[in-house]
Amino acid sequence: MVISKKGSALTAVVHLTVLFLVVMWTIPTAGLFISSIRDKDQLSTSGWWTALSTSEQRLVERAASPESQTQENGLWVIRGNVLGDSEGEVTRFGSSSLKPEDFAAGETAELRRGIRLQVMANGDYEISSETEMQGRRGQRIFYTAEVPPRFTLDNYREVLGAEGLGKSFINSLTVTIPATIIPILIAAFAAYALAWMKFPGRGLLIAAVVGLLVVPLQMSLIPLLKSYNVIGEFFGVGAKTYVGIWLAHTGFGLPLAIYLLRNYIAGLPGEIIESARVDGASDFDIFRKIILPLSFPALASFAIFQFLWVWNDLLIAMVFLGNNEDQLVMTGQLRELLGSRGGNWEILTASAFITIIIPLCVFFGLQRYLVRGLLAGSVK
CATH class of the missing domain: 1.20.5 (Single alpha-helices involved in coiled-coils or other helix-helix interfaces)
Known part of the structure; x- marks a missing residue:
């Protein structure tokens, strides 16, 4: 009990x-x-x-130009509404950025040259003067308003309607799919060899793979790029191509892939492999007909991690592809939408949800294999 x-x-x-x-x-x-x-x-x-409560906002609106003024009862008048089509209630207003809350809604502000400004709580404003007002631009009206919560899809429309987004989406798929498949193929062969084939130095190779897991990505980017440029010149392959970024992602993903797959393959029943060898099967036949089908959970687990990593990558794409519009990936394109100083940062939230659509589909499609693949080889 x-x-x-x-x-x-x-x-x-x-x-x-x-x-x-x-x-x-x-x-x-x-x-x-x-x-x-x-x-x-x-x-x-x-x-x-x-988001669900009324918020206080300090805004500025430019009144209609003097060209729209009309004469009423001996006064020249300009009328309008600072809120436009939006809902809200004006609480205070002012005529300059230094004193944006000088007057309460409904009061009359005395401006220069005998001009008077009045802003009501519902946003209606009236600018009046005894003499005809001159100028081409309207008076700026600073006001504080209590605005009810507003929800809109404008952020999504701005992102989805951005020029070049469709091309960058295709570019991301062009980078991500090969950069996920290539390391899986290489790592599967290497993992089988390290798990079931006996050869000198196998233990050192396993230790080297484990050690490479802790090497920071940023430390190897520039040496790898220089090596690729030298090799590319020798074979006539130009820089800033998809081949370079495929190889880069393959190199960075191989240590985890080999470690994960090797643990899984080493945990498979040895009797199956020994029986296949007795029946005359070669190592390639064993790998192709026995190891690969049984290792699908581990392969799917690594595919999820590699796909998510490559799809969300920006650093490697900038180094190996650059900012060429024809080869700009999704993360790079969304960064361009923010502007050089991040002025359009509000679209980041919509961009985040747009970019996770494909990774979510991959994750939910392979999630049942994720835990099985990660725990493989941890127990006997």
């Missing part, structure tokens, strides 16, 4: 811990999605957790 109570308590702790981790991972994702469908003005002034 004591053991049962301890087991129940431990199970409850495990469940609560898992629930806590799920919530901690879900909250940022939910915040990202909510931000992606919010109005960009509200997104820039308040956090996503305030």
Whole structure:
């Protein structure tokens, strides 16, 4: 009975811990999605957790030009609404950026040259003067408004309607698919050799593979690029091509692939392989007819990791492909949409959800093999 109570308590702790981790991972994702469908003005002034509440915004609107003024009761008048088609309630207003909240809604502000400005709570404004107003540009009106929550798909429309996005999507697939398949093919052969073929130095090779797992990617980028340029000149292959980025992603992905597949293949029943050898099967036949079908969970696990890594990559794409419009990948294209100073940062949230559509399809298509492949070889 004591053991049962301890087991129940431990199970409850495990469940609560898992629930806590799920919530901690879900909250940022939910915040990202909510931000992606919010109005960009509200997104820039308040956090996503305030999306359902009224927000206070300090805005500026230019009134109609003096060309639209009319004469009423001996006064020259310009009328309009600072809110336009938007909903909200003006609380304060001003005529300069230094004093944007000088007057409450409904009050009359005395401007230069005898011009008066009045802004009502519903956004209606009236500019009046005893003499005809001159100039080509309208008066700037600074105002503070209580704005109800607004949700829109404009951020998604801006991203999806961007020029070159379709081409960059094809470029990302062109980079990602070969960069996922090539290391899987190479690593599968190497993993079988390290698991079941006996040859001198096998232990050192396994140790080298494990050691390469901790080598920082950034340390090897420039030497690898220089080596590729030298080899490319020798064979007549130009720089900034897809071949270079395929080879780069293959090199960076091979250590994890070999380590993962080797652990799985080494855990397969040896009796099956010995029986095949007794029947006269070669190592290639064993690999092709026995190892590959049984290793599909591990192959799928690595395919998920490699696909996600390559699809979301920007650094390697910039180094090996550059910023050429014809070869710009999705992450590079979305970075260009932000502008040189990140002025359009509000579309980042919509861009994030657009870029994860393909990885999500890959993940959910292969997720049942993920845990099996990761745990392979951990127990006997």
